[in-house]
Amino acid sequence: MPDLGDKAREDFFSEAQEIVDGLSGDLLRLDEIVRRGDSDAELVNDVFRAVHTMKGLSGLFGVTMMSGLSHELEELLDDLRLGRAELTSGVMDVLFRAVDLFGRILIAARGDGPEPADEVKELLASLGNVADTKAGGGAGVVAQYELDPGVLGVLTEYEEHRLRVNLQAQNRLYRLRVAFPLATIDTALDELKAKARPQGEIITYLPVGDGGDPDAVELEILLASKVAEHDLLSSLAAPNVVIEEVKKRPLAGSSDRLSSGRPVFAEAEIGTGGKMPSLRADESREARPSQDEPSPGTHGAGTMSLKSVSQTVRVDIRRLDHLMNIVGELAIVRGQVERLAERTRATPQLREINAEVQRLHRAFERHLTQMQNGILEVRMVPLGQVFEKLARAVRQISREVDKPVNLVVTGAETEIDKLIVEELSDPLVHMMRNAIDHGIESRDGRMMVGKPTVGTIALNAFQKGNQVVIEVEDDGRGIDPKAVLAAALRLGFTTQDEAALLGEKEMLSFLFSPGFTTRAEATHLSGRGVGLDVVKTNIGRLGGVVGASSDLGIGTKMTITLPITLAIMSVLVLEAGGHTFCMPLASMEEAIFLDPREVRKVEGREVMTQRGQTLPLVRLAHLFGFEENDDMRRGEPMRKYVVIVSVGPKRAGFVVDRLQGQQDIVIKALGRSLRGVRGFAGATELGDQRVGLVLDAGALLDDAVTLGESRQLPEARA
Amino acid sequence: MSRDVSRRNMVKAGDPRLAQAIEREPSAVLRLPIDGPQECLLFLLGNDPYALPIGVILEILKLMPITTVPRAPEGVAGLASVRGQLITVLDPRPKLGLPDRPQDRKTRILLVDSGEEIMGILVEEVRGVQRFEPSQIEPPQVLGGEPPAHVAGVARNEESWCLLLDLRPILEVR
Numbered sequence: 001m002p003d004l005g006d007k008a009r010e011d012f013f014s015e016a017q018e019i020v021d022g023l024s025g026d027l028l029r030l031d032e033i034v035r036r037g038d039s040d041a042e043l044v045n046d047v048f049r050a051v052h053t054m055k056g057l058s059g060l061f062g063v064t065m066m067s068g069l070s071h072e073l074e075e076l077l078d079d080l081r082l083g084r085a086e087l088t089s090g091v092m093d094v095l096f097r098a099v100d101l102f103g104r105i106l107i108a109a110r111g112d113g114p115e116p117a118d119e120v121k122e123l124l125a126s127l128g129n130v131a132d133t134k135a136g137g138g139a140g141v142v143a144q145y146e147l148d149p150g151v152l153g154v155l156t157e158y159e160e161h162r163l164r165v166n167l168q169a170q171n172r173l174y175r176l177r178v179a180f181p182l183a184t185i186d187t188a189l190d191e192l193k194a195k196a197r198p199q200g201e202i203i204t205y206l207p208v209g210d211g212g213d214p215d216a217v218e219l220e221i222l223l224a225s226k227v228a229e230h231d232l233l234s235s236l237a238a239p240n241v242v243i244e245e246v247k248k249r250p251l252a253g254s255s256d257r258l259s260s261g262r263p264v265f266a267e268a269e270i271g272t273g274g275k276m277p278s279l280r281a282d283e284s285r286e287a288r289p290s291q292d293e294p295s296p297g298t299h300g301a302g303t304m305s306l307k308s309v310s311q312t313v314r315v316d317i318r319r320l321d322h323l324m325n326i327v328g329e330l331a332i333v334r335g336q337v338e339r340l341a342e343r344t345r346a347t348p349q350l351r352e353i354n355a356e357v358q359r360l361h362r363a364f365e366r367h368l369t370q371m372q373n374g375i376l377e378v379r380m381v382p383l384g385q386v387f388e389k390l391a392r393a394v395r396q397i398s399r400e401v402d403k404p405v406n407l408v409v410t411g412a413e414t415e416i417d418k419l420i421v422e423e424l425s426d427p428l429v430h431m432m433r434n435a436i437d438h439g440i441e442s443r444d445g446r447m448m449v450g451k452p453t454v455g456t457i458a459l460n461a462f463q464k465g466n467q468v469v470i471e472v473e474d475d476g477r478g479i480d481p482k483a484v485l486a487a488a489l490r491l492g493f494t495t496q497d498e499a500a501l502l503g504e505k506e507m508l509s510f511l512f513s514p515g516f517t518t519r520a521e522a523t524h525l526s527g528r529g530v531g532l533d534v535v536k537t538n539i540g541r542l543g544g545v546v547g548a549s550s551d552l553g554i555g556t557k558m559t560i561t562l563p564i565t566l567a568i569m570s571v572l573v574l575e576a577g578g579h580t581f582c583m584p585l586a587s588m589e590e591a592i593f594l595d596p597r598e599v600r601k602v603e604g605r606e607v608m609t610q611r612g613q614t615l616p617l618v619r620l621a622h623l624f625g626f627e628e629n630d631d632m633r634r635g636e637p638m639r640k641y642v643v644i645v646s647v648g649p650k651r652a653g654f655v656v657d658r659l660q661g662q663q664d665i666v667i668k669a670l671g672r673s674l675r676g677v678r679g680f681a682g683a684t685e686l687g688d689q690r691v692g693l694v695l696d697a698g699a700l701l702d703d704a705v706t707l708g709e710s711r712q713l714p715e716a717r718a
Numbered sequence: 719m720s721r722d723v724s725r726r727n728m729v730k731a732g733d734p735r736l737a738q739a740i741e742r743e744p745s746a747v748l749r750l751p752i753d754g755p756q757e758c759l760l761f762l763l764g765n766d767p768y769a770l771p772i773g774v775i776l777e778i779l780k781l782m783p784i785t786t787v788p789r790a791p792e793g794v795a796g797l798a799s800v801r802g803q804l805i806t807v808l809d810p811r812p813k814l815g816l817p818d819r820p821q822d823r824k825t826r827i828l829l830v831d832s833g834e835e836i837m838g839i840l841v842e843e844v845r846g847v848q849r850f851e852p853s854q855i856e857p858p859q860v861l862g863g864e865p866p867a868h869v870a871g872v873a874r875n876e877e878s879w880c881l882l883l884d885l886r887p888i889l890e891v892r
Contacts, residue, residue, distance in 0.1 A: 325802065328802070329801075329802040332802075579786060579788075580785075624788030624789065625788060625789075668804045669804075670787075671804065671805070671834075671835040671836075672834045673791070673794070673806050673832075673835065673889075673891040674790060674794065674797075674806055676791075677787060677788075677789050678789060679788070680787070683785070683797055685799045688783070689782050689783050689798075690785065690799075691783070691796075691797045691798065691799050691804065692785070693785065693787065693788075693797070
């Protein structure tokens with residue numbers, strides 16, 4: 001790669017990744033349309049433009065494999081949009097494969113994987129035979145209309161093609177004259193386009209050179225539509241719009257493209273104004289890094305401006321982390337101001353100052369909260385980003401195993417921390433594969449039980465408080481909890497005694513245990529669960545949990561619950577053995593008083609019954625080798641609390657001395673010398689320069705299970 | 719004793735060097751034998767006088783709350799927050815077999831760069847800076863027998879006598 005600096009390189013990667021993501025979304029939509037036997041010229045165009053940008057961009061950064069592949073694809077796409085080739089499902093396959101390769105070339109260019117050289121070669125070889133070229137045809141049809149030869153003369157090949165297609169389809173042709181104020185032409189034109197799109201297709205728009213008003217631009221728009229004139233009028237009517245239908249000539253002329261004797265628009269006047277940008281010309285300039293659709297009209301009527309229309313900036317997420325750290329420190333300052341205010345209130349002489357300090361504190365607090373929320377918002381991206389990749393994976397998997405699947409997505413707009421989204425795609429793809437491979441039955445199997453042959457996978461996302469829930473639900477055969485339990489017993493994950501206490505949910509949770517498989521006995525479950533422990537670990541690393549529920553014969557639902565952000569964590573601040581700790585609320589079910597009468601000893605372990613379920617108890621102080629605080633109050637021992645924690649299938653109550661309350665904290669990693677210490681996710685400043693350790697609920701639950709409730713000091717090192 | 723140095727010539731915690739230090743390649747904390755006059759900070763550990771070259775020390779902090787980390791390796795006193803940055807604080811004494819002395823208002827934390835992270839080192843009190851010529855520094859063998867791993871040398875001048883501390887065995891906590 002030519003040395004363009006790290007920043008430029010980073011920009012290239014994020015830009016290229018955005019293009020790949022956008023492409024895959026467009027292709028999925030296009031695929032749906034093609035499967036209905038339809039086509040969408042605008043979408044094909046979008047794809048063409050994206051590939052074209054990719055070509056220029058990757059050429060600029062010397063990723064030759066990418067630019068080579070883009071170049072060949074561009075040819076194919078150009079044939080498609082000009083009607084020289086037909087969009088078939090075979091072509092769609094090629095396009096999907098190409099986008100997949102784009103992604104892998106990017107990974108290789110980052111140095112994170114091998115170059116898919118053979119696959120690219122293979123794809124390039126297949127490009128030639130995939131598209132059957134089609135004869136143009138229907139050329140004469142255009143000449144039958146009363147079109148200004150000046151207009152026809154400046155149509156691009158593509159526009160001409162679209163015009164032909166529309167006229168052949170017996171659509172009506174309308175001429176719209178619209179006057180726009182120069183200042184707002186972009187938005188006004190977009191609005192009009194949006195209004196016109198459901199009615200038909202805009203073939204072209206050209207500025208009209210009358211130039212009566214220097215502050216306005218008049219455009220002539222050719223619109224092909226099935227709709228009758230008065231219907232079109234009613235939907236597009238505006239004071240600045242004039243609509244007339246372009247009639248057929250009484251008698252057709254002989255030539256399809258009338259030689260234009262008098263060009264109505266001089267080239268200079270038109271500029272890049274109203275036309276589809278000519279993408280084939282001067283590629284290096286066209287391919288400047290900009291995600292924005294080339295916006296026609298920006299440069300209209302002599303106001304040649306290079307000002308970017310885009311209002312967005314790209315920010316390295318580490319910068320946001322830095323800002324968030326500063327907010328965390330400001331929060332500590334706020335705490336100090338609050339204490340100062342308390343102190344001044346206690347002193348009568350300072351009453352006047354107190355009022356002022358209180359007022360300042362409240363204002364400070366309010367703005368700080370706003371700032372925190374603002375930074376968090378910037379970190380948020382819609383889950384749709386990862387869902388589009390998933391849809392592509394589902395399509396591929398369902399073809400591989402020949403099980404048609406319909407993916408129904410809801411809540412793609414749900415927002416979550418950018419860092420979390422990045423880590424979600426692998427676990428989710430895995431769950432999709434499981435659902436298709438093992439959940440959805442074969443066509444015949446489905447027919448036999450009276451289900452539609454096309455399986456359905458619902459991918460739902462929604463926000464629930466400070467958490468985001470993602471559900472993957474299939475309508476397949478479901479999982480038999482008893483079969484899972486039998487396998488868990490066989491593999492020694494549980495005992496008969498314990499099994500007697502387990503509900504269906506707990507039984508299914510064995511699916512997420514490392515090494516779990518039901519393969520040995522129940523073939524209809526074979527493989528299910530394999531790799532789910534990896535899913536659980538990955539989700540757990542993000543501070544999330546994953547669970548399963550199933551109705552035998554009806555389907556399976558996997559549920560992932562994630563925190564909205566990693567930057568801020570809600571914790572319960574608690575005390576055990578005279579030390580302060582923070583328990584992430586995401587891992588907590590609830591905190592209750594410990595009733596000593598409820599505690600029983602089973603095989604040396606303390607347990608209690610909570611809502612009809614047995615809950616193992618762990619004294620947090622003892623787990624850490626501290627003495628519990630056994631102070632007396634009014635002749636009775638101080639009441640203790642049970643913090644009920646669950647991660648996946650594991651669940652336990654941690655007995656603590658005191659609860660200090662809930663707090664939102666900025667979590668910081670422990671130094672390298674303490675990375676090996678088990679049981680802590682990090683630490684945070686609690687104010688007063690005090691540092692509170694944040695507990696790693698998953699690791700502590702594992703310890704609790706292996707150590708039981710013992711007073712011995714656990715191993716100092718992991 | 720000599721000048722009080724607790725706030726001079728030192729890098730403040732907010733100094734960019736602090737952040738950079740974490741990114742840097744592991745740096746040798748001490749390089750002995752030294753090839754020129756050496757300014758050293760003198761301090762007490764287990765009531766014995768010790769010294770470190772002044773360039774090794776980023777900052778001298780007064781005692782601040784230190785949070786105990788359960789299950790931490792030997793020699794880790796806990797965590798402290800230095801202007802928003804988490805610092806692992808070490809207590810070298812148990813590892814060096816030195817007698818304990820309770821923390822009091824003379825207790826100081828020396829910030830040093832271990833090459834991997836900024837760490838704090840608890841010392842009982844800081845005695846100031848002394849300058850030693852190479853001729854005033856002797857190898858640890860002069861102590862007789864097998865010299866302890868944490869002693870890099872013995873320094874003496876007209877005013878004082880001290881052991882030059884080798885931080886490596888102390889910073890090794892994993």
